[in-house]
Structures are given as structure tokens and as C-alpha cells.
Amino acid sequence: MITLLKRLLGSAAVLVVVLVLNFFLFRIMPGDPLTGIVDPRFSPEAKQQLAAQWGLDRPISEQFVVYIREMLSFRFGLSMMTGVPVWDELKNRVPNTVALLLPALVLSSALGLWLGVKAALRRGSIIERVVLLSGAISFSFPSFFVQLLLLMCFAYLWPIFPLRGTTSIPPPAGIAYLFDYIWHMALPVFSLVILGFGGFALYIRNMMVKAMGEDYVLMARARGLPYSRVVWNHAFRGILPPVLTILLLSLPGVVSGAVITETVFSLNGVGRFLLEATNSHDYPAAGAAFFLLALLTVACNLGADIMYVLVDPRVRRESSRG
């Protein structure tokens, strides 16, 4: 309990640091949020009016207070790019990003896990070769190339999937809309699974190969336990903590890295919004997006810690002692 409390306090401290850095880093960074809005037809007076409109003419301390108030109340203010509340912008995009990333992450990790374990158990088999090859492919080919190739094959030459977006134009009504949505998300999700499972399988395979050679696995086999129990209850359980850590900590990175998939398939997601907000120095939007990403990272970290305690009795014992 005390350990958990310590972790919570540590996470809160991280969030405070992120909040402060978020404010100052964006303002120290070269560039001006008004650059993307004005053009040579704007006179310096008009630019001043614009700065006043966004409160950029106020003292930095005053801006900081407003910023902290907006962040802690989860209001986030208006996006300078769109004039729409940042919260509404995120609400529009988060479902698409979740619909893209969650199935992709679940499917690629499940497939990677299954193939990785199989490859470790059947050294030299065709499964191991598939794992090695898919791992190499996922590390060697840029994602946009693979995705464009898939788009070309399955949306153009053999048009079984749509070319763009999350919905048909015009969208169908009722339950058909749900199927239409799934149909639109299928190819982007499939592309992420293709790109993701290989690396994960390779990682699992390597760890499982090592685990299968450990003394405790040998002991379990010597005890005459069924093979599947040796594999899943002993060897796999041994590698579970680092696997969970990798999975959970990859989540924030995947969200921000979704930008390429969102661009190629013209999806309206958070990754693209984050990139545009950062590039155009949209302080409220970028601040909110980075704050939420930090929250996600901290939550995943906490989640990983809790999972560690749940799956590894050694950590549980240490925690209860400490």
C-alpha cells in the first residue's frame, strides 16, 4: 500500500513537471503561433489584434496562471488553429484513434505472442522462419510504404476495402453505419497488425528461447509436469513482466506514432492533430495533447507496476516487506 502511495506521489510529481515544461518549452521553441494564421496582407496592427485575441500580449506569468487553470480543470481552452474547444477537438478524434490502435495492438500482440512462443518451441521450423522474416520486414520497411502498398493492392487493384476515411460518403444510416465503419477501419488496422506483430514475435521468441533454457524450466520438466504447463505456467510466466512493460509503455508512443497511418488512410485521429498542433504552435491544443499523453504514460507506468505485482510473486513479497 505504501509502495503504491509512493508511486502515486511520484506520478503526480512527474505530471507537475510535465505541466510546467509543456508551458515553457512551447514558448521557448523557435516559432510563433501567429505565423500560421497571418499572411503579408496582415499589417503589424492586425497581428497585434490577433495576439490580443489569444491573450499572447499578456505577461507570461498571467498566461501561465490561465494555462494551469485550464489544464487542471480539463477545459483546455480554444484551439488556435480551429477556434473550437480543444476538448471537443479531442472528443472528435479519440474514438477513431482508439478504434485504430486498440484492435491493432491487441491483434498484433496476440499474434506476435502466439507466433513468438511457437517459434521458440519449434526451433528451425517454418514458424520460426516466418517470425524472423516478419520481424525483419517490420524493422526494414517504412510503415507508409507498406500501407501505400496495401492501399494499392486492396483498395485499388482489388477494391475490397475503401481508399480513405472512416465512413462512406454519404454514410449509411443505422446499424449499416457500424459495419461501414468497421469496413473502413479494417485495412488501417490490418496494416498496423502486419507492421507490428513481427517485431513483437521476435522479442517473445528470443525471451522464450532464453527462458526455456533456465534451470527452473528444466526442473519443471524433470518433475514430469505436462509440457503445456511447463511452457505457459513456468517459462512464459517468467517472461511476462517485461512483456507487459513493453506492451503498456508502447501505448503512448503508438498514439503519437499513429500520424503516418492517419495520413495515408485519411483518418481523423489524435496523432495527426498532435503533429499539426505542435507544428503550428497551437499552445492550447499542443499543451492539452501533451498533457494527456503524459497522463497516459504515467497511467501505463502505474499499470505496469501494478501488473508486475500481480504476475510476479517476488515483487509482491518485496512490496509487502517494504
Place this chain on the structure above:
Amino acid sequence: MVKKIFYYVRASILMVLMFLIPAHASAGVDGASFDIFSYRGPKMKDLYYVITRDMDAALLAMSTKKLDVLSDIYRPGDIERLAESDFAELSAASSFHGFFVTFNVRKFPWDQTVLRQAASQVVDASRRQWTRDLFSGYCEPLSSFLPHISPYYEPMTERLPPGAPSARRHLADAGWTWDRAGWLVAPDGRKVPPTRILCPPSSVAATSTEIAELVSEALRAIGVPIEAEPIDFQAMLARVDVHDFDACTNAWTMSRDPDVLYSFYHSSMDVEGGYNMSGIADPELDSVLHDLRYAPDEPSARALASRAQKILSELMPVIPVYSRYSVSAIRNDWDGVFTTDRSTSDNELTLISMTPKEGGERPIYWNISEEIRTLNPLVSSSAYDWTVLGTIYSSMLSVNPYTFEDLPWLAESWEVTPGERGSIFTFKLRPDLKWQDGRPLTVEDVAFTIEFIKDNNIPRFFDTVKDVESTETDERAGTVRITMANTSYWHLHNIGGMPVLPKHILRNVPDWRAWQPANRPHTALDGTKLTELIGTGPFTFRESRTGEYVRMTRNEHYMLSGIGEARAK
């Protein structure tokens, strides 16, 4: 080598063909005989602005009839793919885009006019070749301060002879020498220090980096120790803002009016937030640019624009390099495509005239390559947003697509008279104009739009209305009289080109900054459910799905629709 020549020849043929299309499409019509009111439409009922960010996906969509109109095509590979396709018709026109190398004339060595002139001489010799090598013929070399398409474009005929030998002679004549290593020494004995051309990195703008390198190489040939320095674009702008640079690359999209020269080259614009990046400050140029900004009429504006460009070609604070062609494509199963040599097919007249060749009714799918950021006309400055907003809102004047001259639009006539302090514009509105919700458009709407913008200091239109002293309306005569605080020929274009917004909507806007008219319901006179995005344009806004599409339907009250035709008769 043979392959390269073949490539150029093919590219040149394609460009010639694209420029011939307008002549064919609008044969028999020219600027003088063009009558915008002879057009009727919109012919189609539904219009979808589809957001497809990836150009490859957009091209695939066009080939499978999922997209009808594609704008902003600039990659040579895409232009060739479309030109060779059997499903699309391309159109090209010169544009208002210009790419420049800007010198910081506030410090040595680029404060030396002779050196800048010599730099322009070496660029003059290579500009055509660079443009051809980098853009395969899909951009045109630019040697003037206004693009060729501008009605005020001044060909620079009195330039110094091009080439490095001539540049070296020009420098030598002015007392410049070279040290033993071959680097330049100014007449006062100062050695030219190593300098840099800031440019965006090649990952962001490959051609900008290449041009910076080519210009550096050309300048080194006359003894200027200069290198290209690719840096992050925002970092580059920040350094330019605080004058921490020697030279940089930049690109602008200008407009038909030459008063933009004031923003770029008048000394009063060399301030924080100003666009005089080079820092040029010349009393004669300042005087001419000031007079140009406040030119009383077209002939004096023309003479002053010409004079300003001539002075600039002597001072050379920037070196023009190239201008991009505007290229658009439209599926070839549509009739009614309108183009001119100055306007590509993605224009309002095409939009209202389009009909499927096979007949019948079909939605138009018009691509937008970036997400719509906001549909609030008071704050939006994005060209993508205005693609949609431009279909909804109209202004009092329009522009002749052949000559760029003013055309009557919501205003059937206008008059400019001198007042006590400034010009007075009297616009007479067309009778029986209606908003998309069926309510009548009156002179009160025009006056209220101007007053609302002025009272709220709305930055987007601040410069347009800041000199408006008063507005008076005469409902019975259908005229609005706008008195300006000073005289300027450009006031007519600024005021006449401003979108007119409905008073009955605008007066209820609680906070113009956060106003999202597309999300606020509004009921038309006939009971139809609309939103507050109400204008007089050819299509009425219906629905927007962020990042996906904007759906619009035909405005039956549009002044060029059949109803309008009946009224006109």
C-alpha cells in the same frame, strides 16, 4: 543525357497541352465579351468536399470515380500520371506564387547594393535551367517582384547582363577586388565574411534546400563565401524575425493587387510582425510604395507599381527565382468545365456548370487536401477553409477570370467619388437577392458586416475596414455608401471583395471568436433545418464530419439559378 532531354521535351509538351485546354474549353470568349450572368446553375444538387490528405490515395480515388475534382497538384510525378491517364483532364495556369532568396540588407556584406545586383546577375543566368532541372518544367522562372499573372507585372527589361563574368565586371567597376584565395573584398577594404542562406531542410522542402545550394554555388563563383544552411522552418522564421541571418529562402502567394509590395519593401514594415524581412529602407522606394498604397485611381496605381518594381530591380533586396503553376484536374466524364489561361478548372463557374456527360444527376466530389480547421468566416485564414466558405459566402464584386478586372456581383453597379477626407464608395445592390434561408439580402446586411468587423477589431479583416469612417444605407434606392478616412484605389477591392454576412445571424453571435456557425441550428423561412452558416453562394451548407467531408446542397435562391434567371427576365 538523351533520357534527360526526352524527359524535358515530354514535360514541355504536357505543359503546352495543359495550357491549350483553356483555349479549347472556353473558345470564342475573351475578357471583354465574358458575361458572368450568362451562366446558370448549379446544375447538380449535391456537392461533397472530401478530405483526402494523401495525394496518392486521392489519385487512386479519382481513377475509381470517388473524386471528381482535384486541386493543388504540384508534384511533377502526379501531374504526369494525370496527364497520361484516360480519366482526367488537367488544366494549368500561372499563379500568384513566388519563391525568393531574401538578403538581410541591414548588415555587411548584403547591405551593398552592387553585391546584390551582382548576385542577381548570376541567378539571372541560371534561373531557367534550375527551374527546369528541379521541377521538370512544371514551374516557371520568375525574374520579377510580382508574378507574371499579376495585372501589374513589370517585365525587368533594363537588367544588368546575366552571368558570372558580367557580375565580376560589374563588381570590379564598382571598386570591388578579390583576395588571393579568390574571395571578394569591398572597395573600403573589408573582406566579405562567410555568409549563409537559411532554408528549410530537404525533408520538409527539398527544392528550397536545393535552390539555396544552387544559389550558394553560383555566388561562390563570383567570390562570395556562402553556404546553404538548412534549419527547422520555425527556427528559420524566428531567426529572420530577430534579423539573425544573412540570407534566406521564402515563398509567398500574392494577390492581384500590387499594394502587397508595401508589406514586403516599405521601411515601416521592418518591425516586429512586419513582412519587410530584408530590412530594405530606401526613401524613394518608400515614397513610391506609400503613393502606391494610397493611389487614387487605376492609371496612377499602374504607373506607381511599375516605378516601384523598377526601383526594386535596382535595389534587389530579394532575388526572385520561380513561380509555381496552379494545376488542377477534373474527371473527363463531366461537361461544363470552365477554364481560362489565368484560372484552372477548380473554380466557381465550373462548380455551377458541371453536368455528367452521361446525363442525369450525380453528386460532385471535390477534394480538399487538408482538414477543414474552422468554418467561422470571421477567423478563418486557411485556403482550405475558404474553399468551402467561398461556396457559401459572396462579396459585392467579383473578378473577371480572363483579365482580373472587377465585375459586378452582389452589387450591380458602384461609384467612387472623392469625399472631404477620403474616397466614398456607393454600391447599388442587385434587387431580389436572397440569403440561403430565403430572407432578403439588403444594404443593411452590407453595412452591418462592416460595422460588426470594425467594432470588434476582428484581425482577419482589420486592414480591410480600419479606414472606414462611416456607412450609410438607402433601403429604397438599394445603395450603401461607405466613406473612407483616406483615398486608395485598393479600398474598392478590399471592401468589394469582403464576404457579406447576414445581419439577422451576425447580430445574435455571442462571441465571434468561438462562433461555430456550422454547429448552430437555424431555420429557413420555408421551415428547412439549416445552420447559421448562411450565405448567398451557389451551395448551402448541410453537414460537416471533421476530417471526413463537408456536404452541401444546391442553393435554390442563388442569383444564377433558374429562379434568378426568371427574375432577371
